[in-house]
Amino acid sequence: MAPDGLEYPRIVLIDLSTACNATCVMCPTQLNPLRKKLISKSVFDAIVDQVSVLPSNEMFFIGVHGEPLLDKRLADKVAQCRSRGLDYVLISTNGSLLSEQRARELLEAGPHIVTVSLESMDPAVFESIRKGLVHREIVENLQSLFAIRDELGSKTRIAIRFIESQRNANERASFVAYWDQFLNKEKGDYFAIDRIHNWGYGDPSKFHGNTSCPHTDYTTILSDGNVVFCCLDHEGVHLIGNITERPLLDIYNGEKARSLRNIHRSGQRHTLEMCKTCDVAEQWAGTPLDPLYSDFQAADWVRMPAGV
Numbered sequence: 001m002a003p004d005g006l007e008y009p010r011i012v013l014i015d016l017s018t019a020c021n022a023t024c025v026m027c028p029t030q031l032n033p034l035r036k037k038l039i040s041k042s043v044f045d046a047i048v049d050q051v052s053v054l055p056s057n058e059m060f061f062i063g064v065h066g067e068p069l070l071d072k073r074l075a076d077k078v079a080q081c082r083s084r085g086l087d088y089v090l091i092s093t094n095g096s097l098l099s100e101q102r103a104r105e106l107l108e109a110g111p112h113i114v115t116v117s118l119e120s121m122d123p124a125v126f127e128s129i130r131k132g133l134v135h136r137e138i139v140e141n142l143q144s145l146f147a148i149r150d151e152l153g154s155k156t157r158i159a160i161r162f163i164e165s166q167r168n169a170n171e172r173a174s175f176v177a178y179w180d181q182f183l184n185k186e187k188g189d190y191f192a193i194d195r196i197h198n199w200g201y202g203d204p205s206k207f208h209g210n211t212s213c214p215h216t217d218y219t220t221i222l223s224d225g226n227v228v229f230c231c232l233d234h235e236g237v238h239l240i241g242n243i244t245e246r247p248l249l250d251i252y253n254g255e256k257a258r259s260l261r262n263i264h265r266s267g268q269r270h271t272l273e274m275c276k277t278c279d280v281a282e283q284w285a286g287t288p289l290d291p292l293y294s295d296f297q298a299a300d301w302v303r304m305p306a307g308v
Contacts, residue, residue: 006249006253007252007253007258007261008054008055008056008057008249008252009054009057009217009218009219009248009252010056010057010058010059010217010218011057011058011059011060011061011217011218011219012047012051012057012059012060012061012218012219012220012221012248013061013064013218013219013220013221013231014039014044014047014060014061014062014064014220014221015039015063015064015065015066015220015221015222015223015234016038016039016044016062016063016066016068016070016071016074016077016223017037017038017039017066017070017071017223018065018066018223018234019038019066019067019070020065020066020067020070020094021067021070021094021096021097021132021133022067022094022096022130022131022132022133023131023132024094024129024130024131025128025129025131025165025167025294025295026129026163026165026196026293026295027065028199028201028234029065029066029234037223038070038071038223039071039223039224042244043223043224043225043243043244044077044080046225046243046244047221047225047243047248048080048081048084048086049084050243050247050248050249051086051248052081052084052085052086054249057086057088058088059088059089059090059112060081060086060088060089060090061090061092062074062077062078062089062090062091062092063091063092063093064092064220064231064234065234066223067093067094067096067097068091068092068093069093069096069097069098069102070097074091074106075102075105075106075108075109076109078091078106078109078110078111079109079110082109082110087112088112088113089110089111089112089113090111090112090113090114090115091106091111091113091114091115092115092117092161093114093115093116093117094116094117094130094133094138095116095117095118095138095141095142095145096133096134096137096138096141098116098141098142098144098145099141100144100148103141103144103145103148104148104152107145107148107149107152107154107156108152108154110154110155110156111156112156112157113156113157113158113159114145114156114157114158114159115158115159115160115161115192116138116141116142116145116158116159116160116161117130117160117161117162117163118138118139118142118160118161118162118179119162119163119164119165119167119168120135120167120168120171120175121139121171121174121175121178122135122171123135123136125167125168125171126138128167129163129165129167129168142160142182143182145158146158146182146184149187150184155187156187157187157188157189157190158183158184158187158189159189159190159191159192160179160183160190160191160192161191161192161193161194162175162176162191162192162193162194163194163195163196164193164194164195164196164292165195165196165292165293165294165295166292166293166294167294167295169292172193176191176193179191194283195283195288195292196292196293196294196295197278197279197280197283197293198277198278198279198280198290198293199232199278199280200230200232200233200274200275200277200278200280201277202277202278202279202290203277204276204277206290207270207289208270208276208277208278208279208282208289208290209269209270209279209281209282209287209289210267210268210269210270211269211281211282211285211287212264212265212267212269212281213230213264213269213275213278213280213281213284214281214284215229215230215231215280216260216261216264216265218231219248219251219252220233221243221248222236224236224242225242225243225244225245226239226241226242226243227239227240227241227242227243227248227251227252228240229256229257229260229274230274230275230278232278232280233274237274238274240252240254240256240257240260241254260272269281
């Protein structure tokens with residue numbers, strides 16, 4: 001906590017839209033009809049204005065639930081962030097729209113990290129996971145991204161995200177071995193390997209853990225300006241404010257947000273209806289209690305409860 005008694009979010013995540021050009025088996029956002037509309041300029045400007053004056057910010061994460069490259073002005077948004085001193089901008093994309101032109105524009109804008117998701121080197125497996133995408137196109141776009149980055153002399157780090165499930169668990173070693181030749185360790189390139197998780201839609205009759213979630217130190221802003229406690233809350237159920245109505249710092253230090261963080265930190269996560277069915281904290285801590293899933297079983301799991 002800062003000397004002034006305020007807490008500051010370590011990482012700010014922004015959802016430009018929930019719209020996506022893929023229907024992935026590990027993602028529930030295809031179920032969400034809300035916020036398909038792209039974030040407005042006024043809301044994005046308000047976010048940048050408020051985040052840029054925070055005393056510290058480890059990451060400005062763009063692309064939480066939707067595909068950020070659907071925004072044709074994404075590079076302009078990155079450049080805007082950089083011009084305001086937000087040097088640690090991360091873009092998370094499925095890579096399908098990362099053409100040579102878009103890659104060049106994006107790299108020239110200067111993001112700190114570009115993360116591209118790719119779950120398999122087997123086209124059939126990949127296309128069964130990220131439905132609607134073409135494996136060959138993603139691989140070619142990713143290889144091109146590395147080449148353009150080096151051609152431009154860009155300092156942008158490139159991360160390859162591999163979400164492990166029953167469908168691809170046997171590929172992890174060979175996948176890493178293949179892509180390791182492209183990673184430039186001196187620039188800080190890396191693999192981002194995660195297990196598939198339940199998005200907080202787990203079986204309420206089971207115990208999913210009490211580990212304090214890292215997201216208690218983050219804040220997530222949806223495309224309509226609503227601020228939610230958890231980055232998984234793609235439906236915007238658990239609102240703690242709206243950035244167009246109250247300053248972000250006030251929202252983050254409000255009674256509701258502080259109470260939720262304190263419950264997590266005191267090892268009482270299981271008492272929160274919104275968190276007790278979630279397995280993410282244990283997954284991220286490397287101590288998963290739940291088995292490795294194959295898909296996101298939205299039809300079989302409960303909806304995220306509205307109570308806290």
